[in-house]
Amino acid sequence: MTDKKQRLKELFLERAVSFGTFTLASGKTSSYYINSKKVLFHAEAVALLGDLLFEATSDLNIQGIGGLEVGAIPMATAACLSYHRAGKSIEGFFVRKQAKGHGSQSRVEGNVKAGDRVAVIDDVLTTGGSVVQAIEEIEKLGASVARVVCIVDRLQGAREALAEYDYRPLFTIRDLGIEPDAGVPLAR
Numbered sequence: 001m002t003d004k005k006q007r008l009k010e011l012f013l014e015r016a017v018s019f020g021t022f023t024l025a026s027g028k029t030s031s032y033y034i035n036s037k038k039v040l041f042h043a044e045a046v047a048l049l050g051d052l053l054f055e056a057t058s059d060l061n062i063q064g065i066g067g068l069e070v071g072a073i074p075m076a077t078a079a080c081l082s083y084h085r086a087g088k089s090i091e092g093f094f095v096r097k098q099a100k101g102h103g104s105q106s107r108v109e110g111n112v113k114a115g116d117r118v119a120v121i122d123d124v125l126t127t128g129g130s131v132v133q134a135i136e137e138i139e140k141l142g143a144s145v146a147r148v149v150c151i152v153d154r155l156q157g158a159r160e161a162l163a164e165y166d167y168r169p170l171f172t173i174r175d176l177g178i179e180p181d182a183g184v185p186l187a188r
Helices: 003-015 043-057 072-085 129-140
Strands: 017-023 029-034 064-068 091-095 108-110 117-125 144-153 167-172
Touching (some): 003 167, 043 072, 043 167, 072 117
Parallel strands (some): 144 167
16 A cells, blocks of 8 residues: 555544444445545645546546546645646546426436546545546536546445446555445454
């Protein structure tokens, strides 16, 4: 594991992981929760994450990077900054959970168009349902998904839901020392 990845893992463990009883976006109940927003708005974490997202996608010929609001917004921004620092151009975007009732009423915000290849990103995936929503909206525009990257895969069905895509989590829940089924910390 690289120093950047190790440090981001430490920040997630320090700031984002909680134990208790939680209802997830998937509707499942869990004995642990990863509140990535406690990390995604931290200066050091954003810099690390941007670099790791760049490393996870820079081998692709893509025009855009983004995903479903809210988690993908700071992630896309971080990635765009890292692309820029590396002298590469890329467009960030995000997908609304539902269209606004005014303006363009588009669910995809940013400069993504038919024919573009993009990386779809998300913070934490359980079943993959949220990221599939983003993928569907991108594909409706006529763009194609070159890769799907998340920060943490909870190992509860996302990989299977994304079987037709190049899916690469930065971490799995086991990398954070948590057993996915039981939700209990692994011995360290």
